Amino acid sequence: MIKLEALRAFVTVAEAGNIRDAAKKLCRTPSAVSMTLKQLEEEVGGPLFETDRKNSLTALGAFMLETGAMQVDSYDRAIERVHAFAENRIGRLTLASVPSVAANLIPQILPRFVADRNEVEIEMFDIDSRSVRAMVESGQVDLGIAGRPAPDAPVSFMPLFRDRFRVICSTDSRLARINRPLRWSDLRRENLILNGASERIKAPSYKALSDRATMTVRNVTTLVALARSGFGVTLLPALSTTDLPMGVVARDLADTSVERVVGIVERNGITLSPVAAAFRKVLVEELPPLVASLGLDEREPPETPQPPKRPEALESAEIRSTDPEDAAL
Amino acid sequence: MIKLEALRAFVTVAEAGNIRDAAKKLCRTPSAVSMTLKQLEEEVGGPLFETDRKNSLTALGAFMLETGAMQVDSYDRAIERVHAFAENRIGRLTLASVPSVAANLIPQILPRFVADRNEVEIEMFDIDSRSVRAMVESGQVDLGIAGRPAPDAPVSFMPLFRDRFRVICSTDSRLARINRPLRWSDLRRENLILNGASERIKAPSYKALSDRATMTVRNVTTLVALARSGFGVTLLPALSTTDLPMGVVARDLADTSVERVVGIVERNGITLSPVAAAFRKVLVEELPPLVASLGLDEREPPETPQPPKRPEALESAEIRSTDPEDAAL
DNA sequence: TTATTAATTTCAGAGAAACTGAAATGGATA
């Protein structure tokens, strides 16, 4: 059976024109190369060189050189691509993220990531938490960034940062003039507009307020426009309130337990592709400090995120089963 | 360094879905395959399968399978082509032959040769002896079939058969009525037309006749037409006289030493391509009996032709250095 | 859950293959 390495030796000798130089290139002794060649000739059943001095090929040798050089090159390139893939220099990364992260955080970390990886294709979906989890679960994307899934969800979750809810109201509103964190009681007289993100807030005082609310709006732009018009107020995660237009303000809540936890959603028991793993690492290392630097939250990140090993991936998702908040934004 | 055989093992396992079946296909024990896979994963730096049960690939494994299957297939096909070439099932055969052989003998042996070799390309030139040798010498053709070259010619020669010269004359001619082999004296009163083939006849009696001749014609058809018209007579190798038209006859010469020796012309010190070697063998084995069966010559072939080994190729051409006849036809 | 079964992995030793360095051979050059 003809070995690729024998082919490589032959091609090197044929191209060098003599054994000595070829042996040097191959990091072998001339005798080793000579033996390989002899064996190769035995295996193909005919002489490859016209003379002992390896500077002239037979017809068979010429054919072998043509074929062999092609194979060796192609093989080396293929192996290089495998390594490039394994070292996440090439590949394809598909992401799904809630819009607030997609718009406010991803743009800050993505450029550096792609800079060294000009052969990596990236596709990103910005969709609500529920869809993020669905896409992760179905394998449509490698990684998701979303609020914490329900504990029984078939995906694992690694929390990255907390995002407190804030009250969004018109600059003219009564609330805007209160010079301290707002209490639930401050909201009692306001018309509360519900939204996808606030849907999953569990605080009892909030429940009471939201039960009375009659309107749900899922689009942030519309939500803000309604608040600005003085029609009502709403609760949004701080990250969604970074670029508020003139006429509306965001006020902190006194109840700092009202928050969503945003993190990485990934499929259970599936090894990430090398690019995805690399991007995950970047997320874990860079998102929490980035969020902290935005000054949205004065407190520490909720947990010290540590990348789970393959077998433990599932555990890290199951460990915490506190209230599973969610944010559609 | 990733070996092709490791890739092959991986591809086989990935396609079989388990190690046991793959090991069977590879004619290895499962433990050997398992170790190969483990080493492969180490070399690429990541897991290729999701679980120990090898039925589900990681992204890296999928990429490796794609790349690897392609490489293994391509390699196997390439090696198969090299073998096909070495076993003369594929390749290209270029021949040059004097027209008499090209027209009368080659068609009888070529069909069977090409029948088992439907991927062999064949190119044949029918040209005079001198050009045959030139094409062989310059490497334009693998093999030539021609008269014996001069002893110092840079080509080797393997004689295949003798071809006696015969007298071509009109049916109405005086010579046509002589009921025995013709003697030189019979020709004394005839107008002798010279030709490329007869040019190199060395017999002294012929010399005397040809010195008196004034016309040389190199085209057989014209030559025959002239003879038919009664303009003169000419001497042609018997093989060129097999399909004489009405109106001319060929008569044997009493001097049976007047002959050309036809054989294989090949380049010195050049290994034939496998197809060429195979065709050469067919020529050596089949041409002499074929010529004998044509009844052109009652005697034995001049030597027992034996295919020369690589180093001896030159010798076999040098051994005989008797009168180097030639035939332009 | 525990026992059973099947598949895979680990390990140590055997065997095969490839490599090296020294000596022999073979061509080319003076």
Add this chain to the structure above:
DNA sequence: TATCCATTTCAGTTTCTCTGAAATTAATAA
């Protein structure tokens, strides 16, 4: 003919790969 250089041969060593037994792990049955 002698010398030089490249290549080959050879024997011994090193490195790899394979096997078979035992251990581990996962899946299935009780």
